[in-house]
Amino acid sequence: MKGILKLAYKLLVNDKAKFTALLVGITFAVFLMIAMTSLFAGVLKRASATVVNLGASVWVMDQSVQTVANTIGMPDYVLDAVRSMRGVRYAVPVYSGVALVKLADGTYQACTLVGLDDTSLFGRPQLLEGRIEDIYGENAFIVVKDTEFPKMENPGVGTEFEVNDHRGVIVGIAQVASSGLFGIPTLYTTYERALQYLPNPRFTISYVLVEPKSPAEIPNIKLQVQALGYLGLTKDEFMDKISDFYMYQTGLGMNLLIMTVMSFIVGLSISGQTFYTFVLENLEKFGALKAIGAKSRELIVMILFQASFTALTGYGLGIGLCALTIALAKLKLPDYAAMITFWNLALAFVMVVVIAAVSSYFGVRKVLRIEPFDIFRG
Amino acid sequence: MANPAITATALVKWFGEGEAKTTALREVSLDAYFGEMLYIVGPSGSGKTTLLSVLSGILRPNSGSVSVEGSDIWNLSSDKLADFRLHKIGFVFQDYHLFPRLTTAENVAIPLILKRKNWAEGIAEANKCLEIVGLKGRAGLPPVKLSGGEQQRVAIARAIAGQPDILIMDEPTASLDGDTGQAIVGFVHKNILNEKRCILIVTHDSRIYEFASRILKMEDGRLTGVEKGGLA
Numbered sequence: 001m002k003g004i005l006k007l008a009y010k011l012l013v014n015d016k017a018k019f020t021a022l023l024v025g026i027t028f029a030v031f032l033m034i035a036m037t038s039l040f041a042g043v044l045k046r047a048s049a050t051v052v053n054l055g056a057s058v059w060v061m062d063q064s065v066q067t068v069a070n071t072i073g074m075p076d077y078v079l080d081a082v083r084s085m086r087g088v089r090y091a092v093p094v095y096s097g098v099a100l101v102k103l104a105d106g107t108y109q110a111c112t113l114v115g116l117d118d119t120s121l122f123g124r125p126q127l128l129e130g131r132i133e134d135i136y137g138e139n140a141f142i143v144v145k146d147t148e149f150p151k152m153e154n155p156g157v158g159t160e161f162e163v164n165d166h167r168g169v170i171v172g173i174a175q176v177a178s179s180g181l182f183g184i185p186t187l188y189t190t191y192e193r194a195l196q197y198l199p200n201p202r203f204t205i206s207y208v209l210v211e212p213k214s215p216a217e218i219p220n221i222k223l224q225v226q227a228l229g230y231l232g233l234t235k236d237e238f239m240d241k242i243s244d245f246y247m248y249q250t251g252l253g254m255n256l257l258i259m260t261v262m263s264f265i266v267g268l269s270i271s272g273q274t275f276y277t278f279v280l281e282n283l284e285k286f287g288a289l290k291a292i293g294a295k296s297r298e299l300i301v302m303i304l305f306q307a308s309f310t311a312l313t314g315y316g317l318g319i320g321l322c323a324l325t326i327a328l329a330k331l332k333l334p335d336y337a338a339m340i341t342f343w344n345l346a347l348a349f350v351m352v353v354v355i356a357a358v359s360s361y362f363g364v365r366k367v368l369r370i371e372p373f374d375i376f377r378g
Numbered sequence: 379m380a381n382p383a384i385t386a387t388a389l390v391k392w393f394g395e396g397e398a399k400t401t402a403l404r405e406v407s408l409d410a411y412f413g414e415m416l417y418i419v420g421p422s423g424s425g426k427t428t429l430l431s432v433l434s435g436i437l438r439p440n441s442g443s444v445s446v447e448g449s450d451i452w453n454l455s456s457d458k459l460a461d462f463r464l465h466k467i468g469f470v471f472q473d474y475h476l477f478p479r480l481t482t483a484e485n486v487a488i489p490l491i492l493k494r495k496n497w498a499e500g501i502a503e504a505n506k507c508l509e510i511v512g513l514k515g516r517a518g519l520p521p522v523k524l525s526g527g528e529q530q531r532v533a534i535a536r537a538i539a540g541q542p543d544i545l546i547m548d549e550p551t552a553s554l555d556g557d558t559g560q561a562i563v564g565f566v567h568k569n570i571l572n573e574k575r576c577i578l579i580v581t582h583d584s585r586i587y588e589f590a591s592r593i594l595k596m597e598d599g600r601l602t603g604v605e606k607g608g609l610a
Contacts, residue, residue: 003491003500007484014479288475291436293464293540294492295457373437375471 001301008302011282012309018278022271022310023317026355029267030318030348031325036260037344038326040253042337046181047246048239050096050114053176054123056209058221059238060091063231066245068238069112069182071096073203078230082208085224087217092117095194096206099187101152102162109151112186113163115194122209125188130157130172135190142172144186146179147334166197183335264351271314272359275307279363283370291372303363311356315349383544383576384410384433389442391428402428403439404599412543413573415566415589417607418580420596426580427548429596433578434467434546435459447543464492468537472549474529476521482532483508483517489540507535510569527558534562538570545570545577556585563589 013019045052050068051059060082062072082091095115100108116123116135124132125144134140141163143155155161159170168187180186189197195204210232212218218234225232233241247253279286286299322340329336391403402425410416410433418426431437433444435451443450451462463469468489476485486507487500495503505517511531513524521529530550537545547566551559563579563586571577579590587593590607 001494003495003497006497007480007488007491010484011477011479282477284473285475285477288469288471289488289492290460291434291463291469291471292489292492292536293460293462293467295460298492371437373431375475 004298004302005305008305009309011285011302012278012306015278018274018281019310021274022278023314025270025274026267026311026314026352027317027321029263029271029355030315030352031321032263032266033260033348033351034319034322034340034344035325035338036256036263037347038322038338038340040256041341041344042339043181043252044243044246045178045339046337048242049176049178049180050112051235051238051242052178053125054094054114054209056123056207056235057212057215058210058218058232058234060208060210060225060230060232061206061238063229065231066249067242068096069098071206073201074205074208074230075203076205078228079205079208081228082210082221082225085221087213087220089211089213090120090122091208091210092120092122093191093205094123094207094209095191095204097194097198098184099163099198101168101187103153104159104161105153110184111152112180112182112184113194113198114186114188115191116188117209118190118192121190122211125174125176128173128175130170132172134171135188137169137171139167139169140171140189140193141168142174142188143170144176144179144188145173146176146186148179148183148185152185163197164199168197179335181337260347264355267351268355268358271310271355272362275310275359276362276366278306279303279366283366284375286367287370287372287375290370291375296368299367300364303360303367307356307360307363311352311359315352318348319345381412382409383412383447384408384578385445386429386433387443387445389429389432389439389444391425391432391437391439402599403432403442406442406596406599406601408594408601410544410576410578411591412576413571414591415571415577415579415607417587417590417593418578418596419582419584419593420602422582424596425599426596428599430546430548430578430580434469434544435463464489464540466543468540468542468545470530470533470537470545470547470550472552474521474533474553476529476532476536478520478522481518481520482513482524485521485532486535486539488536493540504535504539507539508532510538511535511565526554527562530554530558530562531565534566534570543575545575547577547579547581549581549583550579551581551583551586559583560585 062074065072079093097113099111099113101111102108128145135142143152155170157170161168212221222232326338386408389403389406392399392401394400406429418429420426432439438452444452454462483501483504486504490500490503508514508517511534513528513531521532550563567589587607593605593607594601595603
């Protein structure tokens with residue numbers, strides 16, 4: 001069988017024009033499919049950045065919250081009620097909002113402001129410069145060094161700015177697991193300072209972050225939160241909720257899905273038609289092989305091998321091209337959100353397998369129908 | 379005469395149904411022997427190619443039997459029939475049907491590859507066959523770089539690569555000029571025919587009759603006569 005596969009390989013790659021057309025078609029389709037889905041994956045990851053970075057096991061929120069950025073303040077009694085629930089080891093408040101910061105040069109920059117629980121500093125970021133206890137200092141803020149950091153004019157420890165006519169000073173520079181979606185820098189301070197510096201509505205707790213005594217307590221805690229009239233979600237559930245919002249309620253998911261499907265159709269059309277033409281051009285030769293003594297299943301194996309080889313080579317090239325494009329884009333556009341995940345790769349792989357299967361199906365049908373007698377008849 | 383390589387009995391083959399029905403073979407019976415070059419001649423539409431296809435296990439007859447070396451080939455399963463063609467028959471097609479994207483040696487090696495020889499062994503044996511047909515130096519070229527006569531020799535080399543007992547040649551001189559055609563068939567007679575091999579040739583070309591052992595004449599799906607060839 002190895003010799004037959006080599007024969008199939010040579011018949012395929014020696015037809016350079018057709019092979020190139022097939023590869024270009026599949027590579028382009030894979031590139032587009034992965035580019036679209038990786039962009040979506042990147043957007044979804046960034047949309048959940050605060051959830052990832054704060055890292056709480058259970059989040060308690062208003063039932064109308066759709067994304068982590070869309071906070072609805074909860075009254076203080078919710079925190080007390082949650083702290084008294086069975087199975088809760090501890091619960092802390094967190095503030096999440098947007099602040100308009102006036103920089104030293106007089107320009108204004110919107111920032112995500114996270115106010116951490118004063119007592120525990122639960123969800124604090126990892127510091128690159130400075131000490132975490134300095135966050136208790138007067139007007140102290142910690143800035144996250146991510147792709148948005150330069151928008152704060154690359155501040156160092158001691159850099160001053162204004163927030164809502166209050167003086168602010170950078171006491172630490174931190175890093176976090178994920179940058180936010182909206183292209184603005186992130187500042188951390190204490191919960192109390194966040195409330196002091198920013199104008200607030202009547203209810204001020206954005207979320208209550210809960211650590212259960214054990215993972216087994218989580219369902220029970222969620223039920224108790226629900227009985228209180230609020231919503232308790234695990235970290236993964238909250239991220240799924242945010243993903244669902246962007247996927248189904250913003251049009252983003254549908255648009256990317258349409259683009260992905262179009263890429264698939266383009267790839268399928270180009271590759272399917274080219275491969276079918278390739279088989280048609282070699283049909284008499286396949287008939288001659290049949291006459292010589294090749295069995296139908298050997299011809300099927302040859303065609304499947306040719307289709308699979310082309311599909312997998314195109315798949316690899318498409319991934320490489322997409323990774324290269326994302327890397328180059330990130331050099332020029334640090335905010336570029338695309339990220340290739342295993343799911344992107346798996347989805348593109350399934351689509352490539354479908355392209356190969358459909359392309360080879362029509363070729364196989366044609367080859368099975370050719371009669372060696374037609375070769376004699378001319 | 380030696381043992382019969384092929385015995386065909388009362389072969390009938392028709393195409394189509396009803397008013398479109400065309401009978402290509404009408405009760406054709408014949409014997410072909412090892413060591414002979416048997417020509418099948420006749421006008422276009424007389425059933426020569428159909429007969430060749432039925433005898434070589436390519437086209438199933440509506441009735442009658444074909445026995446090769448004592449076994450009825452039309453009782454074989456399709457896989458066994460493919461094996462029979464691979465091991466017992468060598469084909470030289472009218473249009474050669476060489477793969478333009480493969481080298482000459484790779485084309486010749488195809489029956490060996492189908493017989494599960496590994497690639498290197500197949501190419502080595504193909505080179506020997508090319509040497510037999512006088513194309514030793516052309517092994518690495520694609521067929522399109524060869525002349526018509528050379529391509530015909532490549533097709534012959536491919537047909538004999540599997541060392542078949544029966545060689546089937548369909549209009550071997552149709553695409554060649556008179557001298558080249560004669561040279562090719564003369565070459566086959568001299569170098570390929572032996573007492574353990576039977577060669578069946580369908581042709582219109584009376585200039586190559588001199589190499590025939592016997593000539594079967596066909597007309598309207600029937601054998602109408604047998605003549606002794608130039609070698610009888």
